[in-house]
Amino acid sequence: MDYIIILIAAVFVNNIVLSQFLGICPFLGVSNKVSTSVGMSGAVLFVMTIATTVTYLLNQYVLIPAGLDYLRTITFILVIAALVQMVEIILKKASPPLYQALGVFLPLITTNCAVLGVAILALGLENGSLVKAVFFAISNSLGFGLALVVFASIREQLELANIPEGMKGVPINLLVAGLLSLAFLGFTALV
Amino acid sequence: MAEMNQKQNFLKGIIKENPIFVMLLGMCPTLGVTSSAFNGLGMGVATLFVLLMSNIVVSLVKNLIPAKVRIPAFIIIIASFVTIVEMILEAFVPLLYEQLGIFIPLIVVNCIILGRAEAFASKNNVLSSIFDALGMGIGFVLALTILGSVREMLGSGSLFGLTFLPETANTFILFILPPGAFIALAYLTVMFNRLTSKTT
Numbered sequence: 495m496d497y498i499i500i501l502i503a504a505v506f507v508n509n510i511v512l513s514q515f516l517g518i519c520p521f522l523g524v525s526n527k528v529s530t531s532v533g534m535s536g537a538v539l540f541v542m543t544i545a546t547t548v549t550y551l552l553n554q555y556v557l558i559p560a561g562l563d564y565l566r567t568i569t570f571i572l573v574i575a576a577l578v579q580m581v582e583i584i585l586k587k588a589s590p591p592l593y594q595a596l597g598v599f600l601p602l603i604t605t606n607c608a609v610l611g612v613a614i615l616a617l618g619l620e621n622g623s624l625v626k627a628v629f630f631a632i633s634n635s636l637g638f639g640l641a642l643v644v645f646a647s648i649r650e651q652l653e654l655a656n657i658p659e660g661m662k663g664v665p666i667n668l669l670v671a672g673l674l675s676l677a678f679l680g681f682t683a684l685v
Numbered sequence: 686m687a688e689m690n691q692k693q694n695f696l697k698g699i700i701k702e703n704p705i706f707v708m709l710l711g712m713c714p715t716l717g718v719t720s721s722a723f724n725g726l727g728m729g730v731a732t733l734f735v736l737l738m739s740n741i742v743v744s745l746v747k748n749l750i751p752a753k754v755r756i757p758a759f760i761i762i763i764a765s766f767v768t769i770v771e772m773i774l775e776a777f778v779p780l781l782y783e784q785l786g787i788f789i790p791l792i793v794v795n796c797i798i799l800g801r802a803e804a805f806a807s808k809n810n811v812l813s814s815i816f817d818a819l820g821m822g823i824g825f826v827l828a829l830t831i832l833g834s835v836r837e838m839l840g841s842g843s844l845f846g847l848t849f850l851p852e853t854a855n856t857f858i859l860f861i862l863p864p865g866a867f868i869a870l871a872y873l874t875v876m877f878n879r880l881t882s883k884t885t
Contacts, residue, residue, distance in 0.1 A: 513863045515717035516787075519796060522712065567771065567790040568764040575757055607713045607794040611787055660879060664709060665871045672867030679864060 496621075497629055504633035506681040510608055511641040512674060517608030521642060522667060524599070531646035535639030537599040539632070541581060542609050545574050546631035549613040550624055570613050575604050608638055645674060691816045698820030704797045705828035705870075706877040711797040714788045715829060716866040722845050725833025727781045728788065729826030731774065733818075735766045736798050736825075740818035743806040759802045760793070767792045797825060836860045836869050 508514055511521050517538070524534045549570050557563050582600045585593040603609060612634045616627040648670055657666050704710045714732070719725040742762050750758045771789050774782040782789065792798070801821055806814040834844055840861030842850030850856065859865045 515713050515863070515866070516791075518712040518716060519710075522709065564768060564772065567768055567793055568761065570790075571760055571764050571793050572757070575760060604794075607791045610794055611791055614787060614790055660875050661871075665875045665878075668867050668871035668874065672864045672871060675867055676859075676864040679862060 496626070500619075500626070500630055501633045501636075502684055504630065505637040505640060506678065507684055509637045509641055509678050510612070510634045511638055512671070512678045514611070516611040517606050517638055520599075520602060520606055520608075521638075521645065521671070522664075524602070525642055525646040525649055525667075528643060528646045528650060531642045532639075533595055534599045534602075535635070535642050537596040537603055538606065538608065538638055539635040540596065541574075541578060541600070541603050542612055542631045542635045542638075543628060544581065545577055545609050546613050546616050547624070547628050548577060549573055550616060550627040553617055554624075566614070570610055574609055574613070578604050608634070641674070641678075645671065648674070691813065694813050694816040695820040698817065698822070698824040699827065700824070700881060702821075703824045703828060703877070704821055705825060705832075706874050707881075708797075708800075710800055711795040711825065713791060714795060715832065716863075716870065718785055718788050719829055719833040719836055719866060720840070720861045721837045722830055722833040724781070724784050725829035725831075726826065727778070728785055729822075729829040731770050731785075731789065732792055732795060732797070733822030733826055735763060735770055735792055735795075736801060736822045737815065737818040738766045739763045739798055739802055740806040740814040741811060743802045744809060744811045744814040747807045755807065756799075756803070759799060759807075763798050763802070764793050797821060832866075832870060832873060835873065836865055839869070840865060 504510065510516050511518065520534055520538075525531050552569065552573065553563070553566065557566060557569065562569075578600055582593075585596065585600075612631050616622070616630050619626055619630060649667065652666065652670065661669070698704065702708060705712075705715055711732070714728050718728045739759070739762050743759060746758075746762075767790065770792065771782075774785070774789060801817060805817045809817070838844055839857045840859070842848060842854055842856045857865070860869060
C-alpha cells in the first residue's frame with residue numbers, strides 16, 4: 495500500500511516538475527519535440543535510479559557513521575557527475591543503440607536539479623529503506639517523463655497556432671506549463 | 686576605458702542579460718521559492734553570495750586548473766560555498782532555512798553560477814569577475830523579489846508579510862500555488878521584453 499501511495503503521489507499529486515519545480519531547465523529546454531522528450535525522460539529514469547541507489551547507500555553507510563552529513567551536498571553532486579560520466583562510457587561500449595538514443599542527453603543531466611533533488615528527498619522518506627528510496631526515484635522519474643511528454647505534445651500543436659507577437663517563445667511556454675500545472679492540481683485530493 | 690568596462694560588466698546582468706527574464710537560467714529556485722517576497726529576496730541573496738564567492742575563487746585559480754577537469758573543479762568550489770550558506774542560514778535565519786528547504790542545497794546546480802564560472806570568471810581577472818557576479822546576482826535578486834512580490838500581493842494580499850487587505854477579502858490563492866508561479870512569470874517576461882525593447 496505504501497508503495498502505491500508513493501507512486502501516485504510522485505507521478506500525479508506532487509509531480510516533480512509541475513508542483514515541486516525541480517528539473518525545469520530540461521522541461522523547458524528539450525520539450526520542443528515529443529521524440530526528444532521521450533529520450534530525455536529515458537535518460538533521467540536511468541540516471542536518477544542509479545544515482546539515488548548510490549547516494550542512499552553512501553549516506554547510510556559512509557556519511558552518517560563517519561559524522562560527515564554536512565558534506566552531503568558536495569558528495570552527492572560529485573557522485574552524480576561521476577556517475578553520469580561512467581554511465582556514458584559504459585553505455586557506449588555495452589549498448590550502442592541505447593547510447594545513440596540517450597547519449598546527447600546524458601551530459602545535460604548533471605545539472606538537472608531533479609536528480610540531486612530526488613537523491614536528497616529520498617533520504618527523508620518515512621520508514622526509509624533502500625528499496626523504498628529506489629522506488630521513490632523510479633516513481634519521480636516517471637512523473638518527470640509524463641510531464642515532459644505531455645508538455646512536448648502541446649508544444650508541437652502550438653507551433654501551428656497563431657500567437658500574439660509579444661507572447662511568442664518563452665512566455666507562451668510558461669503559460670502552457672502553468673495551465674498544465676493547474677490541471678495536475680486537480681489530483682491533489684487523490685492521496 | 687577600464688572603468689567603462691567594469692560598469693558594463695556590472696550593468697549587463699541587471700537588464701540586458703538578466704539571468705531570469707532574458708537568459709532563463711536558474712528557473713527551478715525562481716519558480717519554487719517565490720511564493721512570498723521575503724523568500725524570493727532570501728533565495729536571491731543566498732545565490733548572490735555563492736555566485737560572488739565562486740566567481741572570485743574561480744578567477745583566482747583559473748590558471749591552476751587543467752582544462753579537462755575544470756567543470757568538476759568548479760562544481761566543488763561552488764558546492765563548498767553552498768554548504769557554508771546552508772550552515773549560516775540554519776544557524777542565523779532558521780525560519781528562512783525551513784521555508785527554502787530543498788532549494789538551498791540545489792543552489793549547487795543553479796545554472797547561473799556554473800554558467801558565470803565557465804563563461805566569465807575562468808577567462809577574466811578578479812575585479813571584472815566581482816563586477817560580473819554582482820551585476821548578475823543583483824539581476825537575479827531583483828527578478829526573484831519582483832516575482833515574489835507580485836505573487837504575494839495577488840495571492841495573499843500582503844507584501845513582505847504586511848497585510849494590506851482585510852482578512853475576509855478574497856485573494857487569488859492560485860498565485861501562491863504552483864501554477865501561479867508559471868503564469869506570473871509568463872506575464873512578467875512579456876512586460877520585461879516590452880519595456881526593454883522600447884528603450885533600445
